[in-house]
Amino acid sequence: MVFERPEKGTTGRTRTLLLIIGVSLCLVAIRLWSLQIANGSRYREKGLRNRIRTVILKPRRGNIYDRNSLLLVGNTLRYDASVDYTEMERNREARALLVRVLQRVLGLSEAQIKKRLDPRKAIHYLPVKVQRGITEQQFYQLKSVEADVPGLLAEVEASRDYVEGSLAAHVLGAVGAISPEMYRRYKKYGYRRDDVVGIMGLERMFERVLQGNKGKMKVQVDYRSRLDRIIEEKKPQPGKSLYLTIDVRLQRTAENALSGKKGAIVALDPRNGDVLALASSPTFDPNVYSLPRSDEDVENILAWGHDPNKPLYNRAVRVAYSLGSAFKPIVALAGLEARTISKNTTFHCPGAFYLPGVSRPWRCYHNYRHGWVSIENALKRSCNVFFYNLGRKLGAEAMCAMAARLHLGEKTGIVLPIEARGINPDETWRNSSDLRARSFVTWYAGNTINLSIGQGPLEVTPLQTACAYAAIANGGTYYHPRLVSKIMGGQRNMLFPVRSEPLGVGESSLRTIKEGLRKVAQEPRGTAYRVFEDVSFLKVAGKTGTAQYGPNNELAYAWFVGYAPCDDPRIVVVVLVEEGETGGATAAPLAKQVLTDFFTLGG
Numbered sequence: 001m002v003f004e005r006p007e008k009g010t011t012g013r014t015r016t017l018l019l020i021i022g023v024s025l026c027l028v029a030i031r032l033w034s035l036q037i038a039n040g041s042r043y044r045e046k047g048l049r050n051r052i053r054t055v056i057l058k059p060r061r062g063n064i065y066d067r068n069s070l071l072l073v074g075n076t077l078r079y080d081a082s083v084d085y086t087e088m089e090r091n092r093e094a095r096a097l098l099v100r101v102l103q104r105v106l107g108l109s110e111a112q113i114k115k116r117l118d119p120r121k122a123i124h125y126l127p128v129k130v131q132r133g134i135t136e137q138q139f140y141q142l143k144s145v146e147a148d149v150p151g152l153l154a155e156v157e158a159s160r161d162y163v164e165g166s167l168a169a170h171v172l173g174a175v176g177a178i179s180p181e182m183y184r185r186y187k188k189y190g191y192r193r194d195d196v197v198g199i200m201g202l203e204r205m206f207e208r209v210l211q212g213n214k215g216k217m218k219v220q221v222d223y224r225s226r227l228d229r230i231i232e233e234k235k236p237q238p239g240k241s242l243y244l245t246i247d248v249r250l251q252r253t254a255e256n257a258l259s260g261k262k263g264a265i266v267a268l269d270p271r272n273g274d275v276l277a278l279a280s281s282p283t284f285d286p287n288v289y290s291l292p293r294s295d296e297d298v299e300n301i302l303a304w305g306h307d308p309n310k311p312l313y314n315r316a317v318r319v320a321y322s323l324g325s326a327f328k329p330i331v332a333l334a335g336l337e338a339r340t341i342s343k344n345t346t347f348h349c350p351g352a353f354y355l356p357g358v359s360r361p362w363r364c365y366h367n368y369r370h371g372w373v374s375i376e377n378a379l380k381r382s383c384n385v386f387f388y389n390l391g392r393k394l395g396a397e398a399m400c401a402m403a404a405r406l407h408l409g410e411k412t413g414i415v416l417p418i419e420a421r422g423i424n425p426d427e428t429w430r431n432s433s434d435l436r437a438r439s440f441v442t443w444y445a446g447n448t449i450n451l452s453i454g455q456g457p458l459e460v461t462p463l464q465t466a467c468a469y470a471a472i473a474n475g476g477t478y479y480h481p482r483l484v485s486k487i488m489g490g491q492r493n494m495l496f497p498v499r500s501e502p503l504g505v506g507e508s509s510l511r512t513i514k515e516g517l518r519k520v521a522q523e524p525r526g527t528a529y530r531v532f533e534d535v536s537f538l539k540v541a542g543k544t545g546t547a548q549y550g551p552n553n554e555l556a557y558a559w560f561v562g563y564a565p566c567d568d569p570r571i572v573v574v575v576l577v578e579e580g581e582t583g584g585a586t587a588a589p590l591a592k593q594v595l596t597d598f599f600t601l602g603g
């Protein structure tokens with residue numbers, strides 16, 4: 001496969017270059033210095049005490065770039081003060097010297113050092129970090145006396161750097177100390193108990209790719225631990241780099257739009273399924289997870305973990321929501337495909353709908369009386385009564401079948417560690433062991449009426465919704481979402497292919513739906529007309545949705561799903577806001593910001 005060289009802006013290139021130089025220097029440094037230190041005495045050969053050493057050479061972790069090759073995640077240097085027990089002299093004077101040196105250089109009390117040197121904290125054969133993240137000056141001070149203080153180690157390590165801070169945190173993830181469980185799983189690849197690994201997001205998903213492989217060097221040293229000769233050397237293989245489909249600029253717009261709210265924004269390219277932005281709010285700073293962690297970092301991490309607003313959750317893929325009226329285009333599509341209705345079919349909306357034998361009415365939105373409405377106008381004005389009638393004629397299975405065709409209620413397979421499946425409440429689900437299915441084993445006519453406007457057990461993620469609408473927008477091809485476009489480095493690069501399948505629905509059905517969605521944003525009285533009135537040149541089409549929830553239905557999931565330009569869509573945007581008012585008031589304005597920026601940036 002042939003790859004184009006990624007083009008970078010000057011800043012990006014300089015930065016990358018500096019980083020490469022930095023990391024290379026670091027590796028050289030580790031090598032040279034490691035040769036002088038007593039390390040890995042497990043491999044010491046009998047009779048050659050302090051003569052043969054094995055030094056582990058750590059690989060550089062791969063970088064992560066956005067779709068324009070802008071660096072999102074790289075590495076910086078970090079200095080640590082450590083003690084190697086296996087080299088520490090057993091006599092009291094040598095130990096006292098070690099403590100004195102650490103005390104003087106690090107400015108710690110004797111008690112603090114002794115506490116940190118507690119042998120019970122030591123892991124087999126691994127040096128104990130007395131202090132992570134010491135200053136460069138402290139590092140050189142320790143380095144200068146290292147050879148004369150048995151057991152003392154001044155170490156250099158690469159530390160993860162999330163260049164844009166919290167931006168795209170839910171996608172990128174974070175690194176941290178390897179868990180016992182991960183250690184067991186990765187031991188066969190040469191992982192050690194003190195390794196730093198991906199613990200969330202892409203960092204975790206692509207841990208093996210990003211980590212690289214350790215090298216090893218067997219050396220002979222003189223009585224003062226200086227290098228005599230290299231006996232054997234296996235170079236470390238650096239980690240590979242990930243190139244994302246995310247556009248960092250659009251990601252920033254999406255996150256700014258969500259600021260102070262709970263919710264998610266997904267932007268997709270409907271022509272290939274590329275994820276352009278995947279934002280979730282509230283968020284967190286992945287840098288805080290990187291070791292070393294200060295007491296404040298640890299407090300933050302604990303607070304995020306316990307926060308009822310769940311800032312660590314990626315709401316775009318990990319949480320499934322009731323879709324409300326944004327489900328109507330799927331119902332409409334099912335109706336047209338089943339020929340239950342045509343483009344010209346009208347139903348009368350007197351403001352409410354009654355089922356025979358049920359006294360409780362199903363109301364139209366805000367009790368509107370829309371009169372006679374066709375499918376296009378029913379979408380435009382979000383008339384519930386039209387869809388109650390259509391849903392009743394169609395039946396639940398036909399609606400669920402169309403939802404399934406659009407992959408709603410199933411995992412999209414995006415390359416992130418945790419994805420919600422959601423619920424497509426078809427017969428299989430209703431008879432499944434899912435606890436929530438129990439109250440729907442008997443499916444009433446009223447359940448079908450609710451489903452026709454996206455109420456009831458149907459639950460989808462914002463990402464699933466984006467993919468489904470992309471298929472409608474592009475005229476009938478379902479693209480599986482692509483978040484990583486390529487992995488570069490090593491022997492050969494790897495491209496992630498675009499994966500698609502035809503929806504198999506009629507072109508004229510899609511045309512009718514799209515005309516309805518166009519009216520929503522472009523014709524007076526459309527539910528999002530007011531929002532997009534002043535940006536009519538963007539030619540937005542879309543659908544609002546408001547799904548009530550909470551103990552007294554006092555809260556709402558506010559949705560807007562849109563795309564533009566409506567006749568040749570280049571972007572699909574899904575906005576979901578929890579505790580919102582309505583889709584039109586809460587979600588559509590955020591979609592407008594994203595769409596406006598997308599086209600300002602050059603689309």
Ligand SMILES: [Zn+2]
Nearest residue numbers: 349364370383
């Ligand atoms: Zn109505």
